[in-house]
Amino acid sequence: MTTALAATGGGSVLLAWLEFVLIRQQLAVGLWVIAMAVVAIWLVSSDAGKPAAVGTSLGAAAVVTQVAWLVTGFHALWVLCLTAAIALGFFLLASAWAGRSVSSSGRAGTRRAVAVVPAGFAAASAVVVSALVITTAASPAPLIRSLHALGQSNSFESDAPTxxxxxxxxxxxxxxxxxxxxxxxxxxxxxxxxxxxxxxxxxxxxxxxxxxxxxxxxxxxxxxxxxxxxxxxxxxxxxxxxxxxxxxxxxxxxxxxxxxxxxxxxxxxxxxxxxxxxxxxxxxxxxxxxxxxxxxxxxxxxxxxxxxxxxxxxxxxxxxxxxxxxxxxxxxxxxxxxxxxxxxxxxxxxxxxxxxxxxxxxxxxxxxxxxxxxxxxxxxxxxxxxxxxxxxxxxxxxxxxxxxxxxxxxxxxxxxxxxxxxxxxxxxxxxxxxxxxxxxxxxxxxxxx
CATH class of the missing domain: 3.40.50.1820 (Alpha/Beta hydrolase fold, catalytic domain)
Structure with a gap:
């Protein structure tokens, strides 16, 4: 179950990232997002040890908003479905980590402590990327302004005199x-x-x-x-x-x-x-x-x-x-x-x-x-x-x-x-x-x- 939760959670986050990047393949990727959300709902519902209500709610939100986006093309729904899919993914990953923690003891606990640092770094990186995906999906303006701050930008002054x-x-x-x-x-x-x-x-x-x-x-x-x-x-x-x-x-x-x-x-x-x-x-x-x-x-x-x-x-x-x-x-x-x-x-x-x-x-x-x-x-x-x-x-x-x-x-x-x-x-x-x-x-x- 722990492995299944981790794989499904990671897959949900990665698919949301892909849907953001692969503009031309959004229909195909969106269908995979829906399938992953359905699997996630089944997993959390079948494991009484997990807060099933939260997982099923996030999964349902991912399915509903994704379907609505694919049918209507309404931009706000795209932002919502990316957010729901990413939130679902992190919930599953957190559940998998919690399950791993409960099942580990003794020397395994030492190995778990060693794994905390790289796992924490990976999680922090994923959170940063996900935040960038969601904010840029909502509006590219912050990203573009950041790029302008690093190079070419709007200016009333020429780069050099005539x-x-x-x-x-x-x-x-x-x-x-x-x-x-x-x-x-x-x-x-x-x-x-x-x-x-x-x-x-x-x-x-x-x-x-x-x-x-x-x-x-x-x-x-x-x-x-x-x-x-x-x-x-x-x-x-x-x-x-x-x-x-x-x-x-x-x-x-x-x-x-x-x-x-x-x-x-x-x-x-x-x-x-x-x-x-x-x-x-x-x-x-x-x-x-x-x-x-x-x-x-x-x-x-x-x-x-x-x-x-x-x-x-x-x-x-x-x-x-x-x-x-x-x-x-x-x-x-x-x-x-x-x-x-x-x-x-x-x-x-x-x-x-x-x-x-x-x-x-x-x-x-x-x-x-x-x-x-x-x-x-x-x-x-x-x-x-x-x-x-x-x-x-x-x-x-x-x-x-x-x-x-x-x-x-x-x-x-x-x-x-x-x-x-x-x-x-x-x-x-x-x-x-x-x-x-x-x-x-x-x-x-x-x-x-």
Whole structure:
């Protein structure tokens, strides 16, 4: 009985942890949680020596809340079922330890004393992990704020003063402040061939990072090296490049980043002559979370009803917005935690990020934030690309199909797993597939810019 209680208790806690992490497999794991709770109820009911009422109550709570969560998808029920399953597990483990203590004596008691320290450490660690699981399930904000305290965060101060240098033959002006109302309002400007006298289209890049991390130096990378090299293909193709930062969630949530991109575009338009930019020919590009931001911004510029509903003013001439580039874009935030070709780590991170960015329990808000569903026939021509593992090729294909239906020029660039295994944001890694991606992207833009 002691062994059965310990195994069932440990299993209940581990399954709750797994349900928290394995976003895509929550149904399967949830069914195992229910089965474990049923076994737990039977165990405590059959052993008169245990406080059966407590165990059966916790088991029943785990079963009822788990079933309700799986049926309704109501977020609060998920938090409750995780809490009930973890509490049940600790109750069973405590019961097993108490039973072990009663049955031990003499030399076994000495062995028990030696086991107290590692058992206590394991129990304390399990309590800490469980507390983190429950609090993060309820809200990821404390976890994200802790991460921000250790690294990238919201700030009204730039990392360095504005300076201009020449890198790889391009003039690079870094940490230009484009606004003061929101944090991280800084951008970098790359002028091809260090020659601002030549009129070139402007390629504006918005970085990824799940709306909670990331930096403009990452941009929409084309290689995994630093300096101006990530922008190299676009500079070589005859573009000037701008890469910008934006405020991080959860302190600033959707649609703040859309509004902030508008502030950056207004600044660039006002200061075009100062920096040698042609803002009459603009391409917007976004990677991952940045893809959602530029897509949402493009809808605001092209769908007046949507702009009014969102409360964001259009501020870019539609004729100036020549095209959009989507790189592994999260177009439907509600499905961010379920990438194709499941990657547990990506799914977990994307889910945490999406819940930080907006209230994913609000179906009306999710519908409003859906780029694909809100795109119209006035949406700009779009180049849409993604990898095939732990990312969103299904969402990329859905956007392409929608644009085809409404008559918007687009190109869907996906690669089969038979060709190569390409991860989320594969464009950040030097490879033949990145080279092919760059060639096709530039070819597509040539027809519209």
């Amino acid at each position: 300076r201009t240098t020449v890198v790889d033959g391009a003039r690079v002006t870094t940490d230009v402040e484009y606004g003061s109302a929101l944090p991280n309002s800084f951008l970098d400007i790359y002028i091809a061939d260090n020659d601002a006298s030549i009129s070139r289209p402007t390629y504006v890049s918005v970085h990824g990072g799940g709306w909670i991390v990331g930096d403009k130096a990452d941009g929409a990378p084309s290689t995994d090296s630093g300096g101006a090299s990530w922008a190299g293909p676009m500079l070589d193709a005859g573009y000037n490049v701008v890469s910008l930062n934006y405020a991080f969630a959860p302190q600033y949530r959707f649609p703040t980043q859309t509004t902030q991109l508008g502030q950056a575009m207004r600044f660039l338009d006002t200061n075009a002559d100062r920096y040698g930019l042609d803002m009459s020919r603009v391409v917007l590009a976004g990677t991952s979370a940045g893809g959602h931001i530029v897509g949402n911004y493009a809808i605001v510029q092209t769908n007046p009803d949507y702009a009014r509903a969102l409360g964001v003013e259009p501020n870019l001439d539609r004729n100036a917005l020549k095209a959009i580039v989507f790189e592994s874009a999260a177009l439907d935030v509600g499905r961010a935690g379920t990438p194709q070709s499941p990657s547990p780590s990506n799914g977990f991170f994307f889910d945490i990020a999406a819940r930080s960015y907006l209230d994913t329990t609000d179906t009306a808000l999710l519908a409003q934030a859906n780029v694909t569903d809100n795109a119209t026939a006035d949406f700009p021509p779009s180049f849409i690309s993604d990898g095939n593992t732990g990312t969103f090729p299904d969402q990329a294909a859905e956007l392409s199909a929608k644009l085809n239906r409404v008559g918007v020029a687009n190109r869907l660039n996906l690669y089969s797993k038979n060709e190569a295994r390409l991860d989320h944001g594969f464009m950040a890694v030097s490879s033949q597939w990145t080279d092919d991606y760059n060639r096709l992207r530039i070819e597509f833009l040539r027809d519209f810019v």
